[in-house]
Amino acid sequence: MRANERLMSTRRVGTGLAFVVFPIVFVFAFAVHPGLLAPHLLGPSELILRARGDGLLQFAHALVLLDAALLVVVALHFVKLLDHSCVAWAGFLGGALAVLGSLALAADKGALCLTMSALDELSDAEFNAMMPGLLAMFSKRGWLVLLWGILLLPIGFGIQAIALLKCKSIARWQSWLFLVGVMLIGTPDGVEIVNLTASILLAIAFVPYGVRLIRDELGGLAST
Secondary structure (H helix, E strand, O other): OHHHHHHHHHHHHHHHHHHHHHHHHHHHHHHOOOOOOOOOOOOHHHHHHHHOOOHHHHHHHHHHHHHHHHHHHHHHHHHHHOOOOOOHHHHHHHHHHHHHHHHHHHHHHHHHHHHHHOOOOOOHHHHHHOHHHHHHHHOOOHHHHHHHHHHHHHHHHHHHHHHHHHHOOOOHHHHHHHHHHHHHOOOOOOOHHHHHHHHHHHHHHHHHHHHHHHHHHHHHHHHO
16 A cells, blocks of 8 residues: 555656646757747758757757657646546547647657758768658658647647636636647747747746645655
8 A cells, every 4th residue: 555655646746747847848949949039930941951960959859759758747637637527528638639749749759850860970962862852751741741640739738728727727827828838839840939938838837836746745745
């Protein structure tokens, strides 16, 4: 019984850490994008050239790939939080969509962004010879069309944010920041200043929430 209690406590602390870490990673990842203060939409060829040789950007993409796992934790936490409310169905639907979107986010960073790091050692001539294939990848041809599933991430979290507003499961200001943040987080490539703003809103909403989850759990352990 004691081991089960420790396991549950570890899970709750881990959930709190997920709420703290995931928005901070997003803030860092969007902040290091080049051309942040000169926003304009980018096509596939521009995305390829922007990523070439940019080790910091590729590191940020690697962190976002790992961050996708934390988004799953957040989505499932809200499913559980809304489970016995009048909008439990919305929590479940939003959570399911957010999990699928998180998987698509991880696939996107792995299939496209991290692929670019493997090409940094190529000469310009070798790299240019690969451009047709890279353009096909970044245009999401073939089965890569499934990467558009990343749009399910803001949709799913948006549904959960509205459900949280309706049942008041968390503070209303946090729910509003959550809703606005996730609606802006999917802004297309090249306008990362908007994504960065959205990430900051999410950090303002969720870092205190995560800290409270951790503090309450550790405080409960200390009193037993």
